[in-house]
Amino acid sequence: MTSGLGATMVRAGRRLLSSLPALFGVLVFTFLLMRVLPGDPAVFFASGPNAGKEEIEQIRKQMGLDKSVPEQLVFYLSDIGHGNLGRSMMTGQPVLKDLRERLPASLELTFTALLIALIAAVPLGVIAALRPGSIIDHGVRLFCALGVCVPTFVSGLLLIYVFYYLLGLAPDPTGRIDVFTSLPPQRTGFLSIDFLLAGDVEGWWAACRQLILPAVSMALFVIAPLARITRASMLVSLGSDFVRTARSVGLSWRKVVVTYALRNAILPVITIAGIVFSTMLGANVLVEKVFSWPGVASYALDALLSSDYAPVQGFVLLMASLFVLVNLVVDICYGIADPRVSIE
Amino acid sequence: MRFVSFRLASSVLATTALLLIAAAPSQAQTRAETLRYVTGASVNTLDPNIPGSTRESFALSMSTYDRLVAFGRKQLNGKWVFDLDTITGELAESYDVSPDGLKITFRLRKDAKFQDGSPVTAEDVKWSLDRCVTAPILGKAQLLTGSLTSADQFKVIDPLTIEVTLPKPDKLALPNLATVYPMIINSKVAKEHATADDPWATAWLKEHTAGSGAYAVESFKPGEQVILKRDESWNRGSANKPAFFKRIIVQSVPEPATRANLVERGDADLVLDLQASDVQSLEAKGKLKVISTPQYNAVTFVSMNNQIPPFDNVNVRRAIASALPYDDMFKAALFGRGAPLFGATWADGKPANGIYPFQQPLKLDLDKAREYLKAAGLPEGFSTTFSFNVGQASTAEPMAALVKESLGKIGIKVDIQKLPDAQMSTQINEKKLPFFTEGIVAWLPSTDYFYRNFYTGSQRWNYSSINNPDLAAIAQEARFEPDKAKYEEAGRKLNAMHFDLMPQVMLWQPNQDAVMAPSIEGYTYEFHRQVDYRDVSRK
Numbered sequence: 001m002t003s004g005l006g007a008t009m010v011r012a013g014r015r016l017l018s019s020l021p022a023l024f025g026v027l028v029f030t031f032l033l034m035r036v037l038p039g040d041p042a043v044f045f046a047s048g049p050n051a052g053k054e055e056i057e058q059i060r061k062q063m064g065l066d067k068s069v070p071e072q073l074v075f076y077l078s079d080i081g082h083g084n085l086g087r088s089m090m091t092g093q094p095v096l097k098d099l100r101e102r103l104p105a106s107l108e109l110t111f112t113a114l115l116i117a118l119i120a121a122v123p124l125g126v127i128a129a130l131r132p133g134s135i136i137d138h139g140v141r142l143f144c145a146l147g148v149c150v151p152t153f154v155s156g157l158l159l160i161y162v163f164y165y166l167l168g169l170a171p172d173p174t175g176r177i178d179v180f181t182s183l184p185p186q187r188t189g190f191l192s193i194d195f196l197l198a199g200d201v202e203g204w205w206a207a208c209r210q211l212i213l214p215a216v217s218m219a220l221f222v223i224a225p226l227a228r229i230t231r232a233s234m235l236v237s238l239g240s241d242f243v244r245t246a247r248s249v250g251l252s253w254r255k256v257v258v259t260y261a262l263r264n265a266i267l268p269v270i271t272i273a274g275i276v277f278s279t280m281l282g283a284n285v286l287v288e289k290v291f292s293w294p295g296v297a298s299y300a301l302d303a304l305l306s307s308d309y310a311p312v313q314g315f316v317l318l319m320a321s322l323f324v325l326v327n328l329v330v331d332i333c334y335g336i337a338d339p340r341v342s343i344e
Numbered sequence: 345m346r347f348v349s350f351r352l353a354s355s356v357l358a359t360t361a362l363l364l365i366a367a368a369p370s371q372a373q374t375r376a377e378t379l380r381y382v383t384g385a386s387v388n389t390l391d392p393n394i395p396g397s398t399r400e401s402f403a404l405s406m407s408t409y410d411r412l413v414a415f416g417r418k419q420l421n422g423k424w425v426f427d428l429d430t431i432t433g434e435l436a437e438s439y440d441v442s443p444d445g446l447k448i449t450f451r452l453r454k455d456a457k458f459q460d461g462s463p464v465t466a467e468d469v470k471w472s473l474d475r476c477v478t479a480p481i482l483g484k485a486q487l488l489t490g491s492l493t494s495a496d497q498f499k500v501i502d503p504l505t506i507e508v509t510l511p512k513p514d515k516l517a518l519p520n521l522a523t524v525y526p527m528i529i530n531s532k533v534a535k536e537h538a539t540a541d542d543p544w545a546t547a548w549l550k551e552h553t554a555g556s557g558a559y560a561v562e563s564f565k566p567g568e569q570v571i572l573k574r575d576e577s578w579n580r581g582s583a584n585k586p587a588f589f590k591r592i593i594v595q596s597v598p599e600p601a602t603r604a605n606l607v608e609r610g611d612a613d614l615v616l617d618l619q620a621s622d623v624q625s626l627e628a629k630g631k632l633k634v635i636s637t638p639q640y641n642a643v644t645f646v647s648m649n650n651q652i653p654p655f656d657n658v659n660v661r662r663a664i665a666s667a668l669p670y671d672d673m674f675k676a677a678l679f680g681r682g683a684p685l686f687g688a689t690w691a692d693g694k695p696a697n698g699i700y701p702f703q704q705p706l707k708l709d710l711d712k713a714r715e716y717l718k719a720a721g722l723p724e725g726f727s728t729t730f731s732f733n734v735g736q737a738s739t740a741e742p743m744a745a746l747v748k749e750s751l752g753k754i755g756i757k758v759d760i761q762k763l764p765d766a767q768m769s770t771q772i773n774e775k776k777l778p779f780f781t782e783g784i785v786a787w788l789p790s791t792d793y794f795y796r797n798f799y800t801g802s803q804r805w806n807y808s809s810i811n812n813p814d815l816a817a818i819a820q821e822a823r824f825e826p827d828k829a830k831y832e833e834a835g836r837k838l839n840a841m842h843f844d845l846m847p848q849v850m851l852w853q854p855n856q857d858a859v860m861a862p863s864i865e866g867y868t869y870e871f872h873r874q875v876d877y878r879d880v881s882r883k
Contacts, residue, residue: 039766043773043804045396053803056773058480059395089396091566092389092550098567157601165605172611174597175568179380292597294568302567305734307766 008335012328019324026320027313031076034309035069041307045089063089063309076313085317086310090303095314099296103318104189105176106288106295110280112192112211113218118273121223125230125269126262129238132231140231144224153286156217160290163213171209174292181206214291218284222276229272233265240264266337274330278323376882377590379864381875382603382612386567386596391549392524393481400594402524403874404570407592409527409555410580412436412450412469413518417868417879423637424868424879428788431518434580435464435528435556445513445826452504458530458556459575466506471531473498473508479544483525489793490520512824519788524872530554558587558878569595572877581878588866588881607632607859613882614860614867614875619738620679623857633862636855637869638683641789643701644739645782646747647807647848652778654726661846663716664779666709668849669750676742678854685850695843698835700794701850704843713754725755731780732761733768739854740781773804782807783854787871791835795819799847808847815841 042060060066064075079086085095128140150158163170171178176191184191184198192211195204237243238261246256285297296315303311389397392405416430433439436450456464474495476483487493491514499507510517520526529549537548553561558581559572572592581587595612597603604622606612608631618626627634648655648664655661670686688696688703695702717723730747732740741762748758758779763771771777784805786793797805800816815838822834858867858875861882868879 038770039764039768040770040773041766043769044766055395055482055485062395090388091386092394092396093566101565160602160605165609168609172606172609173602174382174595174606179569179571179593179595180375180378289598290602292595292599292602294565298598299567305764305766307764 030316085314112215116219121226125227128231129234147220148224156290237261237265379589402872407559408557448508466500490517642785659720667713677739681855683853695839698832700791727757792822810847
């Protein structure tokens with residue numbers, strides 16, 4: 001077991017190292033991309049009723065845009081090397097601080113949504129696979145199709161309309177917590193965990209209530225790929241030799257389906273879950289907008305619209321790093337789900 | 345068993361009820377004394393002087409800092425709006441303008457204190473005004489419009505008196521001191537955080553406040569929310585009382601539909617910047633108070649670049665002005681919520697007064713438009729682009745479609761261009777857009793100010809790039825014209841020239857729609873187009 005874990009760690013380290021050139025590429029590419037986009041951010045930010053040429057020049061200098069592009073790139077890379085992602089013109093804060101404050105909000109939302117999606121999708125996929133072609137199978141298919149064809153902002157607005165506006169069951173859809181609730185001391189940045197650590201059950205419940213609607217509207221969108229992949233790989237798994245053998249030796253139905261078939265079918269689900277997670281993190285911008293969720297995606301969109309270079313670059317770098325990390329976690333999960341993967 | 349569970353349930357119910365009764369009054373109290381204000385944009389700096397600061401930051405600074413003077417308020421068609429012509433003391437107990445108009449002397453209130461408890465002195469005022477005209481901040485360009493350009497102009501006479509000298513009697517000097525930027529900062533505190541590179545503590549003041557305003561900042565999350573708490577010792581409110589609300593929560597909610605839901609459900613007290621359709625339906629339901637004020641210091645227009653052919657031909661511009669479907673545009677873009685600047689009737693063919701903006705005798709008349717096109721030598725029409733920025737899409741998009749359709753009827757082929765905000769402002773700055781829609785606002789809406797800033801020079805705000813020496817000369821002269829009748833005459837002349845030259849077509853003044861709980865009172869339309877939290881109270 002120790003040697004297995006050790007091997008996994010070595011593999012993980014090697015994977016991490018090999019992804020550095022890719023990260024560097026992303027860094028340079030985003031930098032150049034932002035510079036070729038039309039629109040001068042200095043002009044945009046000098047938009048006060050009296051901002052003239054002088055103010056524009058001043059902002060340009062402040063943003064480092066008065067230098068040539070290669071020079072800017074060198075400064076930018078050296079800043080990154082020192083852990084400085086620059087300053088956002090929009091919020092007036094260092095980008096690193098903004099991202100650090102906002103990332104937990106996005107992660108908490110995405111994790112919750114993924115969890116809801118998995119809890120719903122895996123059983124749905126399994127049920128569909130056990131009775132292929134039946135009414136249940138078609139029902140699952142219909143549900144998945146509905147989930148994936150309704151855009152997240154539509155389902156979000158619908159959920160708000162029904163549960164907040166009409167029924168009054170959900171709290172007001174603004175941010176992570178009711179404005180009148182005092183926040184717990186920050187430990188993880190995940191409110192649902194921080195409230196528990198602080199022993200504040202009421203606050204925890206408030207945070208969870210706030211989380212449900214946005215998480216569900218995101219989950220609805222990704223249930224389809226997860227359920228479909230579960231169904232497909234369960235079908236393969238159920239039709240394979242070892243399941244037939246397990247059945248023939250008279251093992252219980254439960255043991256056959258859960259321990260043998262599902263365990264073997266779960267690998268592709270983990271892969272897809274990893275990909276789904278990474279895309280959700282960046283793509284939940286609409287959900288974040290609709291629910292005024294103070295996450296990184298809506299932050300990046302605002303920055304992009306106003307050509308605020310530093311936050312966009314910081315966001316892309318963050319996403320690239322997270323993608324590398326998620327891939328790594330998926331690899332490790334593979335090792336746990338199927339020990340053969342660890343042996344190279 | 346059933347009996348036990350019933351007893352259990354009833355005791356739980358009773359306890360809950362008791363708890364609720366016990367908790368209700370105290371909770372209701374705090375809620376009643378809190379104003380929850382939701383807005384689309386966000387506060388991005390605590391010092392409005394920082395380039396890039398938002399309107400929300402302006403409003404915030406009005407409550408966290410005091411200025412020497414403030415605008416009064418007046419009723420306009422039954423609604424409260426700020427009054428440019430009444431300047432009252434804020435930190436100044438009184439002020440005197442010397443007979444030649446070159447000296448303004450301010451006497452400070454003896455009881456005014458900063459939020460750290462130290463008294464407000466003339467030294468602080470001087471430091472703050474010096475900062476405004478010296479530091480590389482937004483205040484510099486603003487105060488320039490009131491002939492305030494150098495630190496030498498501010499002189500401390502004694503700890504409670506400060507004197508401002510002007511090179512010329514400028515009627516915008518005093519109003520300028522009531523705008524957002526020249527706020528009075530606690531100079532001792534600020535100096536402690538100044539550095540050699542940053543002698544005016546701009547970096548520190550961006551994230552901290554050191555003012556004497558009605559509210560102190562309790563928590564500040566850029567892009568999310570700001571919570572303010574009342575300064576109990578502040579007494580510059582009505583009847584020398586502190587501000588009404590104990591706490592103010594300023595929260596960013598980007599989705600306008602959600603903002604409408606929040607105020608309708610009673611979770612938010614006050615909302616601005618809703619979609620016109622939402623305001624209309626909320627108004628129809630009649631449960632909320634809706635105060636719609638035409639933004640009398642703002643104008644939305646269709647602009648033409650007077651230097652780019654064919655718009656350099658006055659007849660082409662007149663043709664466009666005759667071919668715009670005004671009524672349809674007004675309905676489609678704003679649901680008629682605003683003050684139209686078209687459709688006037690000028691009996692003698694002359695502007696009724698010298699106030700800008702003014703209503704022009706424009707209406708859709710395609711035959712007239714065709715005549716103008718013929719006069720311009722373009723009877724077959726031409727092709728052009730019509731641009732607007734994404735940020736204004738909800739009003740500009742339906743408008744653009746109508747412009748395209750109507751101009752198509754006289755042979756002008758219009759290609760609609762929807763540009764990201766930064767790209768639009770860049771192109772405007774470089775004077776590259778031939779035909780587009782934009783909006784302008786002036787904090788100090790006097791006729792000469794509008795004409796000087798928006799119709800002369802090569803700066804970005806001269807959207808139409810008009811270059812008319814006569815117009816520029818009259819506007820410059822009017823600035824220092826002390827005689828009211830002569831000033832009015834100059835304004836009349838400028839307005840007549842505007843209609844004749846038609847550099848751009850003024851369309852309307854959109855409404856500022858403030859939707860609020862019925863219990864909220866005192867809302868006033870302010871020059872910065874945001875809520876001044878000190879104005880409002882709860883019944």
